[in-house]
Amino acid sequence: xxxxxxxxxxxxxxxxxxxxxxxxxxxxxxxxxxxxxxxxxxxxxxxxxxxxxxxxxxxxxxxxxxxxxxxxxxxxxxxxxxxxxxxxxxxxxxxxxxxxxxxxxxxxxxxxxxxxxxxxxxxxxxxxxxxxxxxxxxxxxxxxxxxxxxxxxxxxxxxxxxxxxxxxxxxxxxxxxxxxxxxxxxxxxxxxxxxxxxxxxxxxxxxxxxxxxxxxxxxxxxxxxxxxxxxxxxxxxxxxxxxxxxxxxxxxxxxxxxxxxxxxxxxxxxxxxxxxxxxxxxxxxxxxxxxxxxxxxxxxxxxxxxxxxxxxxxxxxxxxxxxxxxxxxxxxxxxxxxxxxxxxxxxxxxxxxxxxxxxxxxxxxxxxxxxxxxxxxxxxxxxxxxxxxxxxxxxxxxxxxxxxxxxxxxxxxxxxxxxxxxxxxxxxxxxxxxxxxxxxxxxxxxxxxxxxxxxxxxxxxxxxxxxxxxxxxxxx
Ligand SMILES: Cc1cc2nc3c(=O)[nH]c(=O)nc-3n(C[C@H](O)[C@H](O)[C@H](O)COP(=O)(O)OP(=O)(O)OC[C@H]3O[C@@H](n4cnc5c(N)ncnc54)[C@H](O)[C@@H]3O)c2cc1C
Numbered sequence: 460x461x462x463x464x465x466x467x468x469x470x471x472x473x474x475x476x477x478x479x480x481x482x483x484x485x486x487x488x489x490x491x492x493x494x495x496x497x498x499x500x501x502x503x504x505x506x507x508x509x510x511x512x513x514x515x516x517x518x519x520x521x522x523x524x525x526x527x528x529x530x531x532x533x534x535x536x537x538x539x540x541x542x543x544x545x546x547x548x549x550x551x552x553x554x555x556x557x558x559x560x561x562x563x564x565x566x567x568x569x570x571x572x573x574x575x576x577x578x579x580x581x582x583x584x585x586x587x588x589x590x591x592x593x594x595x596x597x598x599x600x601x602x603x604x605x606x607x608x609x610x611x612x613x614x615x616x617x618x619x620x621x622x623x624x625x626x627x628x629x630x631x632x633x634x635x636x637x638x639x640x641x642x643x644x645x646x647x648x649x650x651x652x653x654x655x656x657x658x659x660x661x662x663x664x665x666x667x668x669x670x671x672x673x674x675x676x677x678x679x680x681x682x683x684x685x686x687x688x689x690x691x692x693x694x695x696x697x698x699x700x701x702x703x704x705x706x707x708x709x710x711x712x713x714x715x716x717x718x719x720x721x722x723x724x725x726x727x728x729x730x731x732x733x734x735x736x737x738x739x740x741x742x743x744x745x746x747x748x749x750x751x752x753x754x755x756x757x758x759x760x761x762x763x764x765x766x767x768x769x770x771x772x773x774x775x776x777x778x779x780x781x782x783x784x785x786x787x788x789x790x791x792x793x794x795x796x797x798x799x800x801x802x803x804x805x806x807x808x809x810x811x812x813x814x815x816x817x818x819x820x821x822x823x824x825x826x827x828x829x830x831x832x833x834x835x836x837x838x839x840x841x842x843x844x845x846x847x848x849x850x851x852x853x854x855x856x857x858x859x860x861x862x863x864x865x866x867x868x869x870x871x872x873x874x875x876x877x878x879x880x881x882x883x884x885x886x887x888x889x890x891x892x893x894x895x896x897x898x899x900x901x902x903x904x905x906x907x908x909x910x911x912x913x914x915x916x917x918x919x920x921x922x923x924x925x926x927x928x929x930x931x932x933x934x935x
Contacts (some may be wrong), residue, residue: 468506471527471553475509478519483510483559494534494545494554498601499821500909501542504550505532512559514576514632514640514671520555521669522638525934529553531636533665535607536580540823543664543907544607555669557606563672566591572629572646573677577606577670588677596621596678600802606670612662614903616801619858620713620753621678623903624661630674631657635667636934644674659929664905667933681753683763684713686794687771688736690744690786694832696778697748701828701858703774704750708766714751715858719835722804722852722865723747729807729814733800740787748857749797764790804854808865818877820866820884824892825902828860834896838864838888846884848872861902864888885913893917 475484485491485508494508506529511517524531532552537544546552557578564587565574571593575584582602585594597608599615607613609631614623621627630645643657659667691697697717704712720743727735737744752767771788775781791797808819826834839851848868855862866884873880892898900913918926 467527468529471523471529472507474523475507475520478516478523479509479511483512484508485510491554494537494556497540497542497545498538499540501539501545501907503546503548503552505546505554506551508554508556510556510559512562514560514634517555517557517560517669517671518634518638518640520553520638521634521636524553525637531555531669533557533606533610533669535578535604535610536602538601538603539607539611539907540821540904540909541901541907542909543905547908557604557669557671560606560671561604566593566677567646568593570646571677571679572674574644574646574672574674575605576672577604577609579605581605581608589680592680593677594680595627595675597624597627605673605675609661609670609673610663610665611905612903614856614859614861616714616716616856617751618856618861619715625658627676628657628661628673629676631660631670632672633657633660633668633670640671641668644672646674648676662905664907666930666935679755681713682755682757683761684751684753684793685764685767685790686714686749686751686792686797687767687788687790688794688797689748689750689771689788690737690740690746691748691784692742692745692786693784694746694835696780696784697746697857698829698832699778700748700750700774703777704770707773708752708770711752711754711763711766712750712858713753714749714856716749716801716855717831717857717862718747718749718801718804718854719852720745720747721850721867722808722854723800725807725811725852726800726803729810730800730803733796733803736789736791736797736800737787742786744786749794749801751794801854804852805863805865808852808867812867815869816871817867817869818873818880820881822864822866822885822888822892823861823902823904824864824889824898824900825859825861826892826896826898828857830896831857831860831862834892834898835862835864837895838891841887841891842866842884845887846873846880848874849884860898889913889916 491505530552532546560576560578563576568591597615598617612624812819850867852865889900906914
């Protein structure tokens with residue numbers, strides 16, 4: 460590095476230290492490590508990490524970095540799954556962590572909204588909302604920050620009832636790449652005055668600016684939650700069940716998740732504190748469907764468990780093939796043990812792989828939900844024909860057409876190294892999904908280094924032109 464460049468770097472560091480004070484700037488390698496390594500994917504190298512604690516400090520950090528020509532990279536709770544949460548490998552990026560920007564949580568129970576800092580964790584927000592009988596209804600097996608959730612437009616398991624972050628967002632405050640702070644913290648539920656500026660920052664991974672605060676819609680906490688696990692012998696039966704439930708009790712349905720037989724088996728083998736829900740059944744299910752009902756009505760006004768049982772029974776009686784298709788239907792109070800199984804699938808597959816020298820290749824894809832069963836069957840056939848040593852362990856949010864296709868194999872049984880197999884399998888599965896089923900190669904985790912090449916493969920030229928023009932407009 461030239462002396463001038465070094466002086467400039469030292470000057471920026473000193474200015475940041477003066478601005479942020481004790482613990483606000485990290486430069487020691489051992490301190491940087493946790494910001495450089497992703498939850499599942501991603502490994503980079505930071506120039507330094509800053510931890511501002513107010514929106515004004517974020518704006519000043521970005522302004523200073525911009526003035527010194529230093530690239531910045533935002534990081535939330537680091538739970539993202541596409542390698543986008545961490546800095547790149549250059550060692551040049553200033554990582555802006557939002558973990559200290561977590562003091563504001565202003566609840567308006569009448570308006571059913573909350574204004575909160577970007578660094579507030581989902582769990583922290585829900586803890587503050589609970590005494591008001593409210594919650595932020597995006598539910599997932601991780602604890603992200605609100606800013607990270609906006610930047611990735613997080614979906615979650617109850618999307619079929621409440622929608623994703625985009626559907627629950629009223630306003631945003633952002634800091635643009637030159638340090639300009641823009642307050643669009645609207646509390647309006649209706650506002651059709653042309654461009655909806657905040658949407659530029661939803662699901663776009665912080666490329667156009669950093670989220671510093673958000674105004675969110677929140678929901679009433681349910682009084683009752685009940686769940687059942689329906690084992691079926693084929694995916695089409697699962698889709699018929701979904702249709703039946705939406706027709707007969709749609710306003711109560713809050714989750715409809717599918718767990719394939721191989722995914723369930725992996726949890727039974729490697730998960731902690733699990734018992735087989737279908738232990739007495741004469742057949743193994745191809746899919747276990749987690750059906751959840753919830754309501755704000757108290758049990759004295761409506762027995763939700765009874766309604767769920769009646770709805771499932773009515774389906775078994777009405778569906779002419781139900782006798783062949785249904786393995787068993789099991790209940791468990793609020794469904795805690797079923798969600799416990801659901802949330803342990805990825806870790807169980809990873810555990811199995813590490814124990815047996817295996818590989819897990821994950822896909823986060825979506826298709827029109829009516830075609831979900833057909834799509835997974837076609838994916839299974841395609842894999843069996845070209846790579847007979849792999850297994851498909853899929854699970855996902857079937858009510859919104861999302862599925863996690865996990866392709867699993869033992870390295871010793873594979874005919875080629877993973878480095879060769881991975882791109883070939885990815886291309887085949889994504890092509891099937893996007894080109895043959897009009898699906899998405901990234902249903903909920905966003906676009907990052909992990910799947911950037913597929914954005915290039917499938918993005919329409921007009922969309923790319925608009926995206927690049929916006930990036931230029933924001934100086935990126
Ligand atoms: C076990 C597990 C289960 C999951 N389940 C789901 C699921 O069901 N549905 C779902 O949608 N996702 C799911 N995810 C993915 C993940 O939780 C989300 O992508 C998450 O919301 C990201 O938030 P974060 O705070 O961790 O952000 P990070 O991972 O730190 O960052 C994610 C992206 O946002 C950018 N970013 C972070 N903060 C800001 C900010 N303040 N301003 C601008 N950009 C910012 C980062 O640069 C990065 O590009 C799951 C993850 C795990 C580990």
